[in-house]
Amino acid sequence: MKTVLVTGACGLIGQHLCSGLLKKGYAVIAVDKEEGIYNQGKLNYTFMEASPTDKDKLAEIFEQNEIEVFIHAACTVDNDLGPIITDNEMKQSAQCDKFIYRYAMTENVKKVILLSTDQVYEFPKTREPIREDGDLKPTSNYAVMKHASEKALVSEMSHHKDVMVCIARYSPVYTLNFTDNLVAKITDPKDGTKFVYGKGQYGFQLCCVHNLVDFLLCFVMHADDMSYAGVYNVSDKLLTTASDIIAFMREHHRLGAVVQKTPGGALSKIKGIFGGGKDEKTNYRYLDLAKLEYNNMLDNTKAAKLTSFRWDIHNTK
Secondary structure (H helix, E strand, O other): OOEEEEEOOOOHHHHHHHHHHHHOOOEEEEEEOOOOOOOOOOOOEEEEEOOOOOHHHHHHHHHHOOOOEEEEOOOOOOOOOOOEOOHHHHHHHHHHHHHHHHHHHHOOOOEEEEEEEHHHEOOOOOOOOEOOOOOEOOOOHHHHHHHHHHHHHHHHHOOOOOOEEEEEEEOOEEOOOOOHHHHHOOEOOOOOOEEEEOOOOOEEOOEEHHHHHHHHHHHHHHOOOHHHOEEEEEOOOOOEEHHHHHHHHHHHOOOOOOEEEOOOOOHHHHOOOOOOHHHHHHEOOOOOHHHOOOOOOEOOOOHHHOOOOOOOOOOOO
16 A cells, blocks of 8 residues: 655645545545544544644654655645745745655655645736746745745755656635635725626636645556656636626625626726735735736646546536
8 A cells, every 4th residue: 555645634635635545545644733633533544743844753754654655735825824924934834845855855755746836827918828838927925935845846856856746736726615715806905895897707717626636646646657747737627707706605605795896998907006015925815906807727738638627616515
């Protein structure tokens, strides 16, 4: 039985990922700051309490276990860190990443997977899909933190070319019950009101957690040679429109009043009016109103060779 080590294992993404690995017959060592109940007591599931900066504990885990795959899902925000990423958390993440990658590479781990973010890209002012070789421009604290983690992994990987590395750049996630990233897309950052322009037919690139987990499971199980190594965009097949989000929230949750606004020609006219400043830099979910008209999509063709991306806002669980 192959063993997979997952950091951030009790967060929203981590708990679903660990569950999927167990169902596929893997032994899972789950590392997090505190234990969650989602996988508690399951066969072949071992929880180890450790913070991302607990170097001694992490070293002990690598040394005392024969780990085949290492999945670094710590510091993926959402319900782990919350929407605000501080300078101190960025510093701690950088210290942890360099250490843990070096240890993983020297302990005969065969695959290393990093969960990153599509926020590292410079989103173009066109509707051209964003590919893995697209321009990078991380501006928020979260994106800068993840980009630094990517660079630390690539740097360490250069000394261990026999280790298969995957960097998964995924869009903001959601499930049936985790809706913070959905609601953020219809929330005016200036006053916190829920709003929609026109009929809400503009869209956002999001990622159902189950699509992300399906991709990660497929990479663990089926990526069998070095041609699979590299960067992957991971997202839903189609954009999720503002009207989709409103309908979903009203069907499954409480939403309250939604103000209908008229864009008045081009949404770009509002650019600069609601400059985010510090909020935009630190808040992972900050909605840049100037980008609503772009309808940017990730090109996930590469990842689609491994999985079908069958989940969306209409069938998520």
